[in-house]
Structures are given as C-alpha cells and as structure tokens.
Amino acid sequence: MKRRTLLFAPAFLRAQSSRPVITHGTQSGDPSVDSALLWTRADRPSRMLIEVASDEKFTKILQRVRGPHLLPSTDFTGSHVVTGLPAGADLHYRITLEDLKEGRALSEASVGHFKTAPAVPRNIRFLWSGDMVGQGYGINPDLGGIKIFSEMLSRQPDFFLHSGDTIYADGPIQASWQPPEGGTWRNIVTEAKSKPATTLEDFRGCYQYNMLDEHVRRFNSQVAQVWQWDDHEVQNNWSPGRPGNLMIANAGQAFREYAPMRRNPIEAERVYRKISYGPLLDVFMLDMRSYRAANSPNRQPVEGPETEFLGADQRAWLKRELKVSKADWKVIAADMPLGLIVADGPNFENQANGDGGPPLGRELEFSDLLSYMKREKIRNTVWLTADVHYTAAHYYNPAKAKFTNFDPFWEFVSGPLNAGTFGPGQTDPTFGIEVAYFKAPEKGKFNLSPVQGMQFFGEVEIDAKTRALTVTLRDLKGTGLYSKRLDRIA
Secondary structure, three states: OOEOOOOOOOOEOOOHHHOOOEEEEEEEEOOOOOOEEEEEEEOOOEEEEEEEEOOOOOOOEEEEEEEEEEOHHHOOEEEEEEOOOOOOOEEEEEEEEEEOOOOOOEOOOEEEEEEOOOOOOOOEEEEEEOOEOOOOOOOOHHHOOOOHHHHHHHOOOOEEEEOOOOOOOOOOOOOEEOOOOOOOEEOOOOOHHHOOOOOHHHHHHHHHHHOOOHHHHHHHHHOEEEEOOOOOOOOOOOOOOOOOHHHHHHHHHHHHHHOOOOOOOOOOOOOOEEEEOOOOEEEEEOOOOOOOOOOEOOOOOOOOHHHOOOOHHHHHHHHHHHHHOOOOEEEEEOOOOOOEOOEEOOEEOOOOOOOOOOOOOOHHHHHHHHHHHHHOOOOOEEEEEOOOOOEEEEEEOHHHOOOOOOOOEEEEEOOOEOOOEOOOOOEOHHHOEEEEEEEOOOOOOOOEOHHHOOOOEEEEEEOOOOOOEEEEEEOOOOOEEEEEEEOOOO
C-alpha cells in the first residue's frame, strides 16, 4: 500500500471512499506579526494536520503542527493558531485530515496562502465589504457564481475585513424568482438555505452554503480574513433585548465555528478585538450587536440601560486601546454607519435617531467617544463599514454638526457582496455628516440584483514612504469609483 511522506507518524492512503474529506475548503484569519489562525472542516471525526512553508512547493517547511480534533460537537470544524512565523512574509499552508476511526487514513491535502503582518513599515493593501448572499440572491449558476470574490482576489490584498452580515440566516432562497428589475434569477438551493434558520444545524448550513461557491473558496484559501458580525447572522435587527435567546445561542455557536477568528481567552463569545498589522496600522473590530439594548425611539436625554449600544465594557476597551496605539493609522471597523438613519419601524437600528439635534439616546455613547478622542489627541482614525447595501464616502465635519466637540474624520461604506442593492440612506446632521460620494440605485428602485453591477468592495492602501492612506471604492468589476488620499497628521 502506498505511503505518504510527512513528519507526523506514518499514516495510510486508502480508497477515496474511506478517506476523510475537507468539505468546505480552508481559511486563514486574524493575522499578526508572527502568527495566523488556520481553519477547515471535515466530513467525519478527524484530526487537523498542518504544515506551513515559505514556498508554494513546500520545500522550506517552517512549521508542522498536529492540530485539533474535528468532532461532531463543532460540526467537524476546527481551527489552530500557528505561531513563531516570520514577520511580513508570504506563507503557504497545507492542511491534511487524519481519520480517527479508519486506521489513521489521510485525506487529500488542501493548500492555501496568507501574509503575516510586517514588523517594519511596509506598503499595505487590504479590502473590506459585507452583506453576503442576501435578499434571495444566492449562488447563481447562470452567472458562474459569486465572481466579486475573484475580482477581490485579483487585487492581491494583505487581508480582507468582512464587515458583518457574513450570512443571511433569516433570508431563505428559492430555485428561481423574478427580481424587481425583471428577468429570472436562479439559485443553487440547499435544505438549510430554503428556510429561515432557527436550529444550530440551520445556521451551520448557511455558512456551508456560501462556501459552496468556487470563487469564495478560492478567496478564502488565499487571503487572510478578519470577521465581525451584525444582525443577519441571527435575524433582522436582533438584539439581546429581544426574545429568542436560544436562537441567538445557536447562531453564535455557528458563527464561532465557521468564522476564521481567534477566540478571546477570557470571554469566549467576544467578537470585538484589535488586529495589529505592523507599525502603520491597527484595526479595531467593533461589535455593535451583542451588547445593545432593544431598539427604541432613541431620544433618551441621558445614558442608561435603554441607550446601550457598544456597552460600557467595549467602549472602555476601545478608548484604552486607541489611547495606547502607536500605529500611524487607526481603522475602526464598525458594522453600522454612524450618520445614516436606519429605521426599525418606529424605532432606530443604529445610533442616528433622525431628529437632527444634539445627541440623544444611543448618540450619547458616540458623543462621549468622539470627545474623548479629541481630548486625548487620538489622530489619524478612519471608520470603515457596510450594512446599507451601497457604497459611499462620508466626512464628519464639526463645523456642520449639532455636536461639535470632536475632530473631523472620514467614514467609508461598501457592500453588498451578492445581495440586493438599496440606498442611498437619509443622513442625520448630529455629527455633521457630509456625503462626498455615493453610488446607489436610482430613486424609487430597490433590491436590485447583482446583475445590475451594484456590488461593491473598498480598498485601503497605506504607503510606507509617505505614510499616506488612500481609500478607493470599487464595483463588481474592480473599477475604481472614488478615491480619497488622507495624509497622516503628526
């Protein structure tokens, strides 16, 4: 019988039917200067075997690791943080599964690539977007799948920031239907995506569905990702203050199983965290969902339990981490925009409350945060977000604001990724939002299909020599729609 050469103890290659299978590709995530997380999923109880090399032929192997067991309790998913890696390096990984029942038979290997963060100033390019497979727009075989991921891959980013709505658990799809602009949209359909998710298996199936797409799997294997979540990982406009705690628990477990995200050693369910990507960049991943109060009219005059949005602990963490950050640029990744009105019936989904006056309700958290940043001289911040299903550039100008105790800053919006296109949103002047650019459907049109081309991602480039940060908003074909260069304030 043929043997396979690995540093691990010998194992046998058996007939294909008796060997483990990597079912949904591989992912890497949350890269640092000397480490990254690697993820995969098996079709049966297996052990994850990992090799990391400095070349794609794996002649220069840097690490060999016996990773975690992949068991039914985690839907056969598993991840491992590989440490002790060189900084600023293009690295290649190979994942193989070892069967736990069939005499340690091995799967076919799956290979991938990621970049570690630089230890010295180096040019950086990363992408961001969100809102994936929503409003009934699934994997369309007539279009060849979700091609925006191949376009993003062609940009050769250092990493990808997924700004939330990584799935639409509450958005079932059907084999075919007619979008608002006419024509027929066809979908590949699975049982899990044919109904709104409620059970743990349903939520897991939503992540599995997205990974059926070849463009998504290829992107996942080649680009390290940094995920956050928003509402559709559970259901539309959810908050801990609404009924459905079992559903939230099921959704949260599935998210943690499938997200290429490091686990917080103290609070296992925590999503907010900092990604340090060398001396030029820190990324602060926010969670605007897990700690909020139930949506309300959002007009409370003072802070209290009904105005919680980030929550006290997360806000204190963000202040502390911003203050100690030495990075040239501080990117704040928010799963919802600051100055756009997002309604939830008579209530409000984000912090903007539509009254156009001084801060009230959830706006009080952000007036406190922004005034703190001004007082502590925290400069060179940029906010990135998605959620609203169109692309835009916003400048927050205290000279035009009702609340003026903050330094001006920019916010950039992108998305969706294979979902319906909406917008533009109505603005709230409390923090002086000025719309420098947007691209959205014409007035009266909404939920346009990806065929219309209004699918968007954003690109951030930091020049190591000038220390300037440039944001470019791009469409489905990668065309640059709008660019803004920001020079670092000393």
